[in-house]
Amino acid sequence: MSAFIRQLSFDGGPHLPFRLGEDAIELFAFVDPRSMGRHPLPEEERQGRLMAHCVGSVAALIGFVCVAEYCGADSEGRFADAAWLAPRARRHAELIQWAMELSPVFPIPFGTLYSSFESLTTFMQAHEATIASFLDAAADNEEWELRATARLDAPILDQLACRAWPEWEGLPKGARYLRLCQNKSALAAFASAEAAAAASRLVAQLEPLTTSIQERSAAGSEFAARYALLVPRSSVIVLRERMTQAAAGLHSDAVVFSLSGPLPPFSFRPCLDSPPSRPLLA
Numbered sequence: 001m002s003a004f005i006r007q008l009s010f011d012g013g014p015h016l017p018f019r020l021g022e023d024a025i026e027l028f029a030f031v032d033p034r035s036m037g038r039h040p041l042p043e044e045e046r047q048g049r050l051m052a053h054c055v056g057s058v059a060a061l062i063g064f065v066c067v068a069e070y071c072g073a074d075s076e077g078r079f080a081d082a083a084w085l086a087p088r089a090r091r092h093a094e095l096i097q098w099a100m101e102l103s104p105v106f107p108i109p110f111g112t113l114y115s116s117f118e119s120l121t122t123f124m125q126a127h128e129a130t131i132a133s134f135l136d137a138a139a140d141n142e143e144w145e146l147r148a149t150a151r152l153d154a155p156i157l158d159q160l161a162c163r164a165w166p167e168w169e170g171l172p173k174g175a176r177y178l179r180l181c182q183n184k185s186a187l188a189a190f191a192s193a194e195a196a197a198a199a200s201r202l203v204a205q206l207e208p209l210t211t212s213i214q215e216r217s218a219a220g221s222e223f224a225a226r227y228a229l230l231v232p233r234s235s236v237i238v239l240r241e242r243m244t245q246a247a248a249g250l251h252s253d254a255v256v257f258s259l260s261g262p263l264p265p266f267s268f269r270p271c272l273d274s275p276p277s278r279p280l281l282a
Contacts, residue, residue: 024113033059035103055124104138107264144261148199148225150191195224195255205246209239228267
C-alpha cells in the first residue's frame with residue numbers, strides 16, 4: 001500500500017512519531033497544501049517519518065531527527081565529516097526536488113531544526129502571509145542558473161594576450177612564453193573579466209523572457225559570473241534556444257555558457273526572520 005503525506009493538526013497527540021526531548025523537527029520546505037494533496041512518498045520515506053504540518057494556507061514539509069546527532073559537543077565534528085553530512089544533505093535536497101514536482105516550494109536550508117510543534121507553528125503563523133504570497137508567485141516559475149566560464153587553453157590564451165597586451169604580437173616566441181609564465185594569473189583575471197562582461201550582455205538579451213534575475217557571487221568558484229533566473233515554465237524552452245543563439249552572436253571563443261535547472265528557488269525567496277542554516281533548536 002502506498003504511503004502518503006499525513007496532514008497534521010496541531011494537537012501534539014501520541015499518534016505523532018515524535019519523542020519529546022529526544023527528537024527534533026527537521027524542516028525541509030514550505031509548500032502549498034492544496035497542490036500536495038495525497039501523493040505517494042518517495043520510496044525511502046515510506047516509514048511514516050515525513051509529514052506535512054499545516055498552519056493556515058501553508059504546510060511545512062517536515063521529518064524527525066535525533067537531537068543528539070545534531071546538537072551537543074560532537075555536532076561540530078559531525079558537520080565537518082563528509083561521510084556523515086553528505087547523505088543527509090543529499091536527502092534534504094532530494095525531498096525538496098520531489099516536492100517541487102507537486103507544488104511551488106519555499107525551500108529551507110539544510111539543518112534547520114525545531115524542538116517542538118509549538119515553536120514551528122508560532123513561526124509559521126508569524127510568516128504565513130509572506131510564505132503564501134511567495135508560493136503563489138512561484139507557482140508557474142522555475143529557477144535556472146546561468147554560468148559563464150573563462151577558457152584558458154593555449155590558443156585562447158594567445159588571443160587574450162593579443163587583446164590585453166598591445167605589444168604581444170611583436171614579441172618572439174621565447175619572450176611570449178616567459179611573459180605567460182610570469183603573468184598568467186593577470187591574464188586569467190583579464191579573461192574572467194571579459195567572460196563576466198559577456199555574461200552581462202547575454203543576460204540583458206534574456207531578461208525579457210524572465211520574471212526576475214539575481215546576480216550571484218562567483219567569488220571562490222571556477223566561474224567568471226553566475227546569474228539566477230526566475231523563468232516562467234512556458235518560457236523555458238524559448239529561453240534555452242535564445243541563450244544558444246545569443247551566445248553564438250557574442251562571437252567569443254573565450255567564454256563558455258551553461259544553463260542548469262530547474263532548481264529550488266533559494267535565490268528569490270523573501271528573507272524571513274528565521275533560524276540560520278545551521279542546526280538550531282528553536
